[in-house]
Amino acid sequence: MDADEEAYILLLLSDSNLPTGSFVASSGLESHIKHGFGNGNIMTFVQDSLGTYARSALPFVLDAHRLLYHHINSQDCDLEFLVNNLVALEELYDSMTLNHVARRASKAQGVALLTLYTKSFMPPSQSSESLERLAQFFSKYKTLVRAERAHGHLPTCWGVLTAGLGLSAERASYLHLFLHARGLLSAAVRLNKIGPYNAQQLLLHQVRPLVTGEAEHCRGMTTGTVRTAPDLVDSELFEAHRQGSANIWPLGEILAARHDLQHSRIFNS
């Protein structure tokens, strides 16, 4: 993919008109403010939310991206192998996302991304073998999600969508975090917490180093192979665990889970 092509895909995916349903998600911001935490600077919420989301979701974005990238570029492509691995990866994400509000929001946005591919990004005609493989995969996976045999979570679906469009894993992570942060700021505008000019100012100056830093920090992360039981106290085991997904903000979890308890609310999460 050349630079022009990549730039065009990035523009397309960062369009706020993209029908992903993200406009109904505040990722816990509405509940945060309602619970009396919104008196300080909005950037502290953005930083904490972005930090914990990066650390819990990016290993899944990266692994899903790897899986699909391997599928398109390997000689012996095995659709079943890809699908089974992706289903297992999503099972892990689902069992790690214990907050039911976040789980619901993630699934709603994930399936929207799959629909986006099948309805909008599918290649017009069978132009090449790898594009055909992609078309096959996305149709099959969407059917599985519809049949509730796969979860269709946001990070994993973002990983396969971006790999399918030819973006690198680094670009995919970076854009994912940017969109998360932008979503928070646009929710903050709708909640009347900040003005629209301020939101753009923050996006340009304050959000950028955070997105860059978090993406860099999580660069090599992976969910790892699934281990069922620790055999012995060994450093390798601890290290294997530590490179994976983690929740670093328990306060955010509680507040986000309490979203549905709000007497009145305008967002779905």
Added chain:
Amino acid sequence: MPPSPTQEIHGGTGRITVSSHGLKAVFSELSAAYPLKLLSPRAFENRVAIVYLLSYGGGLVSGDQVDLRVHVTGEAKLVLLSQGSTKIFKTRPGRRLATVNGEQIKPGTPSRQVISFTVSQDGALFLLPDPVTCFRDASYHQIQTFHIARGASVAILDWVTSGRKSLGEEWVFSQYYSVNEIFLDGVRVAKDVMLLEDNAIPTASGTRRTLAQRLAPYACYAMLFLIGPQLQTTIDHLTKEYESISVMKTRAPEHLIWSLSPLVTGQGSGVVGAVVRVAGKEPESVKRWFSSALAPIAEHIGLEDVHMK
């Protein structure tokens, strides 16, 4: 005989195997090596066994490792408790840093604890220790894995405080890393991984957000998993109470907040239990909250109160 330095590092291995014989709970294994100590007082309810998880000096120091395996079979009900909070020291007071094979343990090496549990079909596990308290600069890693059969009952409480408030410590430990992974009939139903440390990513102005800033105003965070028939009353009660909460806009954070999410398996088809999270401004208020929330459990296992021992 004082333990040799090698034991001090590689020791800490423990085994608990408990089963039921008629109305009695019987240990077929109950062993522990330094720095772990297990103590089993008499229990008074049928099929209940109580074990206190203790450590020498009341806590763990840098380099300490504990590896414990726990098996609950038959209809036994195992209650695991601690005596006061588990303290994580940077170094043990009055001792030099431990050495292994003549090499000194590097400062900053975490204290590590790995516990695996199996609970068979009619068994029950009540893991209700006091919270972990990490002192200034201390580092603690804990991995707990639970393999439970359908029909088994488990209550798992895992909590951490901000440090020694009397010494002005508020979230100033170096790192707290805790994993709780639960398999039900071999299928993973929950994996909670919590990592608490200062932020690594600087802001535009070059400052880093500290852990204390991120977790304020609370000084204690707790997590509780409830699964199985013996916990159903507690789950129903808490769910009802949770659903009756209606949040209006408040000016300042409440003293204590909690959340409850159903624990689901597969594609969200079956609810197998509940996950509760609690945060409080003082560990004491969180303790009181649990005493009340877990009152049905306390009665079930014959304790006056799970956290006011």
